Amino acid sequence: MSQTDSKPAATPRWGMIIDLNACTGCSACAVACRAENNIAIAGAKEAAYNGTLQWMRIERTWTGSGRNFRVENRPVNCQQCDAAPCEPVCPVLATYTNAEGISVQVYNRCVGTRYCGLNCPYQGRFFNWFDYAWPSPMEVQLNPDVSRRTRGIMEKCSFCIQRILAAERQAELEKRALRERDIQPACAQSCPAEALRFGDLNNPGGAVGAAWDSSGLEVLLPEVGTRPKVRYARRVTPPDSRLAAAPTPTAEVEA
Amino acid sequence: MSTVTVAVNEPPQAAAQTLMRPMLFTGKAYRRMSLLLLAVIGWGLFCFLYQAIVGLGVTGLRRPVFWGFFVTDFVFWIGISHAGTLISAILRLTNATWRYAVTRAAEAITVFALMIGGIFPIIHLGRPWLFFWLAPYPNERLIWPNFRSPLEWDFFAISTYITASSIYLFLPLLPDLALARDRTRGWRQRLYRFLAMSWRGTQQQWHRLELAIQLMAAVVIGIAVSVHTIVSWDFAMAVVPSWHSTIFGPYFVAGAIFSGIAALIIIMAILRRVYHLEAYLQPKHFSNLGKLLLTMTLLWGYFVVAEMITTWYGNLPDEMGTFWSKISGHFAPLFWAMVLCNFVIPFPLLAIKRLRTISGTVIASITITLGMWLERFLIVVPGAANQRLSFNSWFGYYPHWTEISLSLATLAAMALLYMIFSKIFPIISIWELGGGKHAAAAESGGQS
Amino acid sequence: MIEVSLRVALDPPPGGAGLPGLVARLRREGIAERRIQVLSREPLPEFPPPPSSMSKLGILGALFGFSAAIGAIVAMTLGYRLHTGGMPLISPLPIGVITYEMTLLGSIIAMLLHLLLGARLGPGRRAVEHPELNFGEAIVCVACSDAEQAWQARQLLAALDPAR
Known part of the structure; x- marks a missing residue:
């Protein structure tokens, strides 16, 4: 992974590229996210009733049959939309896009109308149906930088805003510019295939900023017009050996 | 051009006595019924506290069906509230003289249904104790509510509607409260003296009161239409595929008037039976309201067909999930039950003159009330369950006991509020009946 | 303040010109219009509403x-x-x-x-009540400032009483 150290622009705009070619569906990102962000474990009974909370999840889709059978593993988190449908519908302004482009959820302000959850076409928002418990010794691994959520409020992927803030504070203390490589959300950090890349979209030399407009990238549900800041590197199917004459598709994913 | 005489045999003096009898005497059955309803309400209160303390997980709601029974009940009750003010305002503005016996009962439905409906958004909140954050009140954080949210529009629309409809219920009550003040003694007289606000019946007062009622009727229609449109926009403004529809405003308003008339007919039948008001609530009233209901049945059917056929013909994959889940899928039994209740059963009962009797219209009204509840459910839940990304769809929603209990408890609360109202206030407008006779004599009768 | 009142039945109409005629007679006798009030249990079509703001x-x-x-x-x-x-x-x-x-x-x-x-309505106000007023009747009231004025008004009303 070639990361340049060029200086990011004054106000960063955070984005993520998820490479579907590299993703193996191992779910390490989901586990790391859970550990980093104190996401509650609802239990087996709730899991069977769609009651789990997963800021980062792997959605598997199966297509075709026989030789054409394909499995696609798609990590889905909050897509951090520029035109987020979840935001204008909240009656108490508990969610908004902050200066760095992250759609943030204000836990203290949320009253739990759940309108945002319905209006998210990606279903990237999760509701605290109960006060969840961390049975001993699990409470020991709770991250002190992230608040535990109470019952009755919404939560969602924050791009590990606590890590961003820590890096920004550190840069300020050391009186230097923020270095993009200092920031890695838990999911990107833990991905063994390096399928998730996180960076500043205002930094044209950065890993994500440089690749952001390449044609191999797609967004989920472009027709809804949400302008997400998570883009997927399209899955490129390897050519079938029996169709040797067919032109080889070009992979434009890696910049 | 048949003239409807309102009070048949009784002179106004005797009519006033008959109509005030429920206010003065309370029977054993009334007390038993109130206790029963109080018990149900108490159980509902317990359920609400339990749900607030344990969390909304005690309901059947889970992602992505974030809205279920409570929102269905909310839309349903706001719909019922259109019985009143809207119908009575239309009848007043068109000067239909047969309205005298039904307007008060209808206006009271509005106020109480709005109270009940207005509770549901609070019950439904994840943190109901913070509901006041929706109100724009000055606070130390200097943060205001979000005026771009349809839920915030709801807050303004419903508070406006409840204010306006309370005023609209109260103003025509004034002369009757003064009559009650003059015909009672003791604590009752003190209560009515306070409520009647020194009404004397001078001609200046009459002129201003009649003008105020007339002008407010016009304004209240504007409010009532906007309120249910805004309720429908809770859904239509969302990007959920089957909700995001331009037809929802008029569709919801028509449905609201539809269920409102049905509720009015049911309550009128109960009042007629319990308070022996056979002389005032005549078959003619039920037949006239039945004709209105027939119009709304047809209008409702038209809207459903318009909504469904455009979805089907467009065949957009996002919307077809919801469509087929209603027509032949998971929600099909409820959908076809709704068609049965809202159209197949009531249409012949209301269209055939011989069947448009009191019992005929009441049966039609009961099925319509059930059917309209189902209709609201079938808008809320299948839309939320069918998501654009197939891996997000989920059909596991079923109501848990808290949701069912709270729905029943609020129904009991509505019944109890109405019972208390009918004990304190004359449920049929006494002065309008007297005035109706007077005016009918002056202008040789109104038309039905 | 003293209020003098006369109760009249609306059916048959009181006097030759009805209730408005009775009020007009009172005014001809020199009683100011703001002192005269006609009370009723129902709105009376005999008195058309004046233009209102x-x-x-x-x-x-x-x-x-x-x-x-x-x-x-x-x-x-x-x-x-x-x-x-x-x-x-x-x-x-x-x-x-x-x-x-x-x-x-x-x-x-x-x-x-x-x-x-x-309409001078409000929870704090007090007004002279006429519990004897029935449907189909009206009460003509004349407000008087002293006993002498009241005596005159009473005479006048008694003379105008159609039931006499």
């Missing part, structure tokens, strides 16, 4: 509600500026929805105030 006040109230709503929403939104991610901070259409409601509410409240003040 209520609808104008309703429009004024609507204008007040309209401008108050827009002013308050704009002030509140600008008072707590939110990052909206490029979306407009103040958007006219959603404001319009709330403004519509507040406009109609302003109109209703204005008309209610007009009614309460104009």
